[in-house]
Amino acid sequence: MAETHEQDVRVQILNSFLTTPHRKLEELAPLHTSALERDPLFYGHLALWYFDKGEVRDHKTLFVAHLATCNFSEFREVGWVLLQKLAPFEVSRVLNHSKRVLGKVPRSLKSAIAHYLKTRENNPRQFDGAAxxxxxxxxxxxxxxxxxxxxxxxxxxxxxQPPADSELAALKRLARAESSEEQALIILDSKLPYTTAIGAIKHITPALLVALINAMSPQEVINNMAALKRRGAFDDNEVKALIKQKLAEAAGDKRVSTLKAKKAIEVARLDTETERTLNEISDKRVAAKVEIKRPTALFVDKSSSMTNAIEVAKQLAALISAVINADFRVYAFDTAAFEIKARARQNERPVLSDWEQAFKFIKANGSTSIGAPLKRMYLDKIYTEQIIIVTDEGENSAPYFRSVWSDYTKEMQSTPAVIIVQVDSDYNRFSEDLQKEGIEVVKYKFAGDYYSLPNVLNLLAAPSKGELVDLIMRYELPQRPRLAMAK
Structure with missing residues (x-):
């Protein structure tokens, strides 16, 4: 019973990776508090794993705040070390959350922040950029x-009164500069960030765009793609070539968020070539994170009101395609199942645009038979080891999933793990019925945050829930540097 209880805590916090509302830490705080209290050892190792594999900043902020204020000195050390990896605004949020929600700021947290600030003060370039x-x-x-x-x-x-060699002083000089050539030199020499420099420039020329883009990181280029387009960056061949060069660098940059490239496509409405480049960047970033080795099937609920499920499935199909090295099947279903196949360019994996094309005739209507795609796989003798079902769990028509299950497992000699991505519903009957049948089920509630979807891949890449827990527990708990401990 105790082991089952611990497993419930672990599944609960892993489930939260798909439901994270950005900048709403208070909604997730009880979950982190509960997990730390009920399974502190797993929570400490999970924080390290998530800093390595996860992408949602809210979780990283919460891990640090809760570890840095907990009653266990070993985990306060982990929080101390992880805080040094955060951006200044994230450290500020850790402090605010610790004071306002957790109600305490222990000496170890104050020490971590003091060390964080001192380290940046000792590096003028880093401090000026942060300021x-x-x-x-x-x-x-x-x-x-x-x-x-x-x-x-x-x-x-x-x-x-910023020093003359600081970026803030350079920003003041930029605002006073009269020619675009002088402004470009200031931006290049001081590497002023786009979002800061753009406010001090009255008239944008191609030369200034070149200077601004040269000073930008690949992630900043992606984040500001729509703004660059509005300012004519894609109308000048030299500027467009520079953007292409920055995007090429993004594929190997670990700081680039996996799905922000896809968000840039949606917002900026770019040309076909740039869209494909951004899709490739996203897929390469995903591929660098995990590898799925088990045959996998994705079932997509296309019954009435399941438009959101179809959109989520497109994103998941593109993410899985980028990292799977095994058979991958996608089926949309209402009371019948339809296999969806994406056509990629020769010798390449399908990207999001390929899946969008494949799904273009799939519309939300009809009743719900989650067993229909499983029956189709049974009849076609398709072997799989894990099934992802994007649905609201409202199964209301035969063939029912649990009824087909025994025939499929007996015929294929496989008992696939079932991962439910629940969309637009709090209905639990389907998953509860599967658990009663002894079927291994993990459920995640999707709450509209597409940036959290890449976290699913880490779970699909693990052979089992138990092995994923073992993987997380292999992360060694760090200690702060001795020099910092002495202060």
């Missing part, structure tokens, strides 16, 4: 914890 992007967050950290800023931090953050 340029997150000045108010840095001021909040110093002031809230009564930490004395160093001379450079004092001059930039509080005295408003």
């Amino acid at each position: 340029l992007r997150a000045r108010n967050d840095l001021k909040h950290l110093y002031a809230s914890l009564h930490l004395k800023p160093g001379p450079r931090a004092q001059a930039i953050l509080f005295a408003k």
Whole structure:
């Protein structure tokens, strides 16, 4: 019974990876609190695994806040180390969450933040960049914890007298510059970030766009793709070539968010070539994270009101296609099943645009028979080891999944794991019925956050839930550097 109880906690927090609302930490805090209290050892290792594999910042912030304020010194050490990996605005959110929600700021957390700030002060370039992007967050950290800023931090953050060699001083020079050539030189020399520099420029020329894009990271180029298009970046061949070069760098940049490239396509309405490049970037980033080795099937509920399920399935199909090295089948279903096949370019894997084309005639209507695609696989003798079902769980027509299950498992000599991605519903009857039949079921509720979907891949890549837990537990708990402990 105790082992089952522990497993429930682990499944619950893994399930939360698909339901994370951005910037709503208070909604997830009880979940993290419960998991830490009921299984602190797993929670500590899970934090390390998530920093390595996960993409949703809200979870990383919560892991640090809850570990850094917990009652176990070993896990406070983990929180101390992980905090050093965060951006200034995330550290500010850790502090706010610790004070306002958890109600405490222990000395170890204050020490972690003090070390974080001192490390950046010791690197003027790093500190200036942080001050340029997150000045108010840095001021909040110093002031809230009564930490004395160093001379450079004092001059930039509080005295408003930035040193001549600082990026903030360069920004002031940029605002005063009269020619586009002078502005371009200031941007290039100081590497001013696009979002900051653009506000100081009145007239955008191709030369200025080149300077701005040169100063941008690949992720910044992707994030600002729509704004660059509005400013004519794709109308100039030299500027467009530079964007293409930055996008090529993005494929190997670990800092690039997997699905933000796909979001850029949706927002910016780019040309076909650039869209394909962005899709390839996303797929390469996904492929660098995991590899799925088990034959996998994706069942997509296309019954009435399941339009969102179809959209989620397109994203999942593209993500899985990028990392699977085994048979992968996709079926849409109402009371019948329809196999969906994406056609990619020769010798390439299908990308999102290929799956969108494959799904273009799939519309939400009809009743729901989740057993229909499983029966189709049974009749076609298709072997699989895991089935992802995107559905609201409202099965109301034969053939029923649980009825076909015994025939399929007996014929194919396989008992697939079932992963339910629940969309637009709180209905539990389907999953409960499967569990009563002894079928291995994991359920995730999707709440509209497409940025969290890549986290599913880590779970699909694991041979079983138990082996995934073993993988997480292999992450060694770190300790803060001895030099930092001595201070």
